[in-house]
Amino acid sequence: MPALAATRRGPRERGFFTFIEMLLATLVLALAATATAYWVETVNGLSMDADEQTVGQSLVKVMEGIVAPLAFREPGGMNFGPEPGEQLGDYDDLDDFHGLMASPPLDFQRQPQATLAEWSVAIVVEPVDPETLQVTATSDLRRVRVTAERKGRTVAESWWLRARAPAE
Ligand SMILES: [Ca+2]
Numbered sequence: 001m002p003a004l005a006a007t008r009r010g011p012r013e014r015g016f017f018t019f020i021e022m023l024l025a026t027l028v029l030a031l032a033a034t035a036t037a038y039w040v041e042t043v044n045g046l047s048m049d050a051d052e053q054t055v056g057q058s059l060v061k062v063m064e065g066i067v068a069p070l071a072f073r074e075p076g077g078m079n080f081g082p083e084p085g086e087q088l089g090d091y092d093d094l095d096d097f098h099g100l101m102a103s104p105p106l107d108f109q110r111q112p113q114a115t116l117a118e119w120s121v122a123i124v125v126e127p128v129d130p131e132t133l134q135v136t137a138t139s140d141l142r143r144v145r146v147t148a149e150r151k152g153r154t155v156a157e158s159w160w161l162r163a164r165a166p167a168e
């Protein structure tokens, strides 16, 4: 009978939580707190990844800015790589940068960015066949690949093709 069930608890008990109810509420709160902490941690992780991506892409852009305007090859020279006596500051054609590995990465003035000690950038310049894009011994087409790494892990990269202009 409903009336009997209602009288099982004393008037003082009605309106208060039982011990089991308190326990369950505590458990639910604890689970909610854990889920929130996990969510915050995940969001922080994504944010850090996004920051890393931004830095990596910026470093690649800097190298593109240095290398892209350069001549296809040394005027009058047939050397692949830096010409004798050329240092980084003198590099004036595309293939001078082949094999460059800068850690820390360079800024637009080709100076190391000391605050980015965990980072490095690398450039590979290769002659490729115009039809197959396979690396070949000599070609009027170059493939340039720039990668930015953090602690040895590639974060950003880009590559492009550069054809020799008639005058080069
Ligand atoms: Ca040169």
Ligand SMILES: [Ca+2]
Pocket: 073, 074, 079, 080, 081, 082, 083, 093, 094, 095, 096
């Ligand atoms: Ca050269």
